[in-house]
Amino acid sequence: MASLRQVSDDYRREKEVGVTKEEEERERIEITLLLEGLFRMYGYDFRHYAYPSLRRRIRHRIDAEKLSTVSALQERVLHDRGCMERLLADLVIHVTEMFRDPSLFYAFREQVVPLLRSVPAIRIWHAGCSTGEEVYSMAILLYEEGLYDRVRIYATDINEEVLHTAEKASYPLRKMQDYTKNYMHAGGKEAFSHYYTAAGDRATFHPFLREKIVFAQHNLVTDRSFNEFHVICCRNVLIYFDGYLQNQVHDLFYESLSTEGILVLGHKESISFTKHADGYAVLDHQEKIYRKQK
Numbered sequence: 001m002a003s004l005r006q007v008s009d010d011y012r013r014e015k016e017v018g019v020t021k022e023e024e025e026r027e028r029i030e031i032t033l034l035l036e037g038l039f040r041m042y043g044y045d046f047r048h049y050a051y052p053s054l055r056r057r058i059r060h061r062i063d064a065e066k067l068s069t070v071s072a073l074q075e076r077v078l079h080d081r082g083c084m085e086r087l088l089a090d091l092v093i094h095v096t097e098m099f100r101d102p103s104l105f106y107a108f109r110e111q112v113v114p115l116l117r118s119v120p121a122i123r124i125w126h127a128g129c130s131t132g133e134e135v136y137s138m139a140i141l142l143y144e145e146g147l148y149d150r151v152r153i154y155a156t157d158i159n160e161e162v163l164h165t166a167e168k169a170s171y172p173l174r175k176m177q178d179y180t181k182n183y184m185h186a187g188g189k190e191a192f193s194h195y196y197t198a199a200g201d202r203a204t205f206h207p208f209l210r211e212k213i214v215f216a217q218h219n220l221v222t223d224r225s226f227n228e229f230h231v232i233c234c235r236n237v238l239i240y241f242d243g244y245l246q247n248q249v250h251d252l253f254y255e256s257l258s259t260e261g262i263l264v265l266g267h268k269e270s271i272s273f274t275k276h277a278d279g280y281a282v283l284d285h286q287e288k289i290y291r292k293q294k
Helices: 004-017 021-042 051-064 070-079 081-091 102-116 133-144 160-168 173-185 243-256
Strands: 122-127 151-157 170-172 196-199 202-205 213-217 229-234 257-265 280-284 289-292
Touching: 021 051, 021 070, 021 081, 051 070, 051 081, 070 081, 102 133, 102 173, 102 229, 102 257, 102 280, 102 289, 122 133, 133 151, 133 173, 133 213, 151 160, 160 213, 170 173, 173 196, 173 202, 229 243, 243 257
Parallel strands: 122 151, 122 229, 151 213, 229 257
Antiparallel strands: 170 202, 196 202, 257 289, 280 289
């Protein structure tokens, strides 16, 4: 399989050789047809994802499949579900870790937890949960704050494979040192090792952290609201969508939040350019924590 560096080198060589406008247009048409076929055949809608990133990942899959054109990839995807799943894994970005961006979790403890203390049954939605590290981070935080007994966390992702990984709650042991540092910077109150058991080269988190979490497949592009939530966390997902799709997902989040519900986005994301910008108060501008006010 080609490495990301190889893909980058291939892309740079194309620029050096010089791709004609006609070739660029042909490729764009091919990509449009591939995405349309992917949506119609399998229900995965990438038609409004940011084009440059999308193109790079499609080129990566073409190289990995030992093909030469986007059209050839389309033919294989439509006739080979395994190829579709490999392409899906390339298109959906999965970069996560325990207590990722510790300052966000620290701010959540300080600013959001006090607001949740008066809620008898807390519902939280982690949209685009990937392999689950940030979901378990939230579970640990709420446990330490005495709220875990009355919470239900819904953790969703478009990719069933990563959801299976998340359900196992088992991660490489070598990552625990970095995760421990994140946990401490996030205001952790225990020894981080209190929450997992090490065996061989794996660290498996204790079952009680799994009890309040529901993992389920959900497509932010095509699926609708499925509950009313007090908190929605969707971090570093919207940056891969174009403006049209971002607004569509923000509509979904806004209608899914309870009155005075909390929206948490990634550091590079914002509500500023959406039609719901006036519908939120900013709790923490740096950590992108917003509170619904209309």
